Amino acid sequence: MFVYGPFQHWAFGLCIGLNVIGDKRICPLDCIYCPYPVTRADCSPNLNEIIKELENSYDKFSTLTKSLLISGHGDPLLCDRLSFMLNYIRDIFSLKVILRTTYISICTLHIPKDILSSVDRIIVKLDAITPETITSINKPSVKLSPDVIKSSMITLSQEIPIFIEVNIIRTSSNKLNSDSTELRKLIETIIDIAPDGVLLQSFPGFSNAQKLAIGELIEIGRIFADYLGWHRVKIRGFSPLSTINLSLDEGKNAIISTLDNFPLTREEMASILSYNNVEEVIRDILRIPNVVVLNGYFMKKR
Numbered sequence: 001m002f003v004y005g006p007f008q009h010w011a012f013g014l015c016i017g018l019n020v021i022g023d024k025r026i027c028p029l030d031c032i033y034c035p036y037p038v039t040r041a042d043c044s045p046n047l048n049e050i051i052k053e054l055e056n057s058y059d060k061f062s063t064l065t066k067s068l069l070i071s072g073h074g075d076p077l078l079c080d081r082l083s084f085m086l087n088y089i090r091d092i093f094s095l096k097v098i099l100r101t102t103y104i105s106i107c108t109l110h111i112p113k114d115i116l117s118s119v120d121r122i123i124v125k126l127d128a129i130t131p132e133t134i135t136s137i138n139k140p141s142v143k144l145s146p147d148v149i150k151s152s153m154i155t156l157s158q159e160i161p162i163f164i165e166v167n168i169i170r171t172s173s174n175k176l177n178s179d180s181t182e183l184r185k186l187i188e189t190i191i192d193i194a195p196d197g198v199l200l201q202s203f204p205g206f207s208n209a210q211k212l213a214i215g216e217l218i219e220i221g222r223i224f225a226d227y228l229g230w231h232r233v234k235i236r237g238f239s240p241l242s243t244i245n246l247s248l249d250e251g252k253n254a255i256i257s258t259l260d261n262f263p264l265t266r267e268e269m270a271s272i273l274s275y276n277n278v279e280e281v282i283r284d285i286l287r288i289p290n291v292v293v294l295n296g297y298f299m300k301k302r
């Protein structure tokens with residue numbers, strides 16, 4: 001399945017999800033916390049299938065949400081047919097399109113104008129700024145200098161609203177991007193870029209890294225807020241979630257399809273279910289082979 005959800009995105013609220021890549025991961029990064037296995041497959045999604053699934057999801061859920069998040073199993077900008085797909089989506093559906101990509105694609109690809117004009121917002125993953133820390137966390141396919149990263153993001157932000165997503169983690173032997181020197185440099189860079197939003201989370205995935213406490217994330221968020229304002233800072237686990245009540249079956253299906261593409265917290269799952277259904281759905285989900293809960297995130301082991 002290419003279309004998933006609807007699910008509660010911690011920064012953008014209720015979204016329909018679209019994975020344009022398919023089952024195998026295609027990404028210029030190899031993050032230590034990535035829940036998807038490495039692959040070198042080409043991106044050749046079945047367009048007819050995607051359109052059919054989108055029409056189905058739009059018919060059912062467009063009264064609840066008009067947001068479509070393109071994210072899952074890698075970097076959608078590496079998909080050859082993205083431009084065609086986005087034009088189609090723009091012509092047929094009335095959806096606000098949010099595309100999640102990586103800083104590498106922003107710096108190394110020439111993003112066609114028709115992609116930029118078909119997308120409303122871009123989320124850019126950027127966990128660190130010094131080459132050493134980027135290598136430790138993201139294992140990028142291309143090494144880029146902090147200046148190139150910063151100037152590419154500033155250029156993009158002049159064309160389209162950008163939201164920088166940062167995952168902050170540490171290990172006992174290595175502080176990764178929670179190290180104070182790294183964090184200061186990253187914060188300074190992001191403040192210079194002045195994005196439309198900063199999205200902070202702490203997601204160790206299947207790695208042996210540790211999650212930061214919510215209080216630590218809030219402290220980091222406070223520094224961003226001093227410069228950018230709280231309205232531009234979202235913190236996973238702290239920023240409030242809206243609630244909707246999907247029926248038991250619809251809610252369960254929405255969550256199961258999302259877990260293939262997007263790890264969720266208990267609160268994010270509960271926010272689309274009626275209070276009475278939460279425990280039952282979570283019990284059923286934990287019976288699905290390969291679903292695990294690690295550090296408070298429900299995700300699928302591959």
Ligand code: SF4
Binds near residue numbers: 027033075102
């Ligand atoms: S950017 Fe996302 S898909 Fe790519 S390696 Fe990192 S976690 Fe995995």
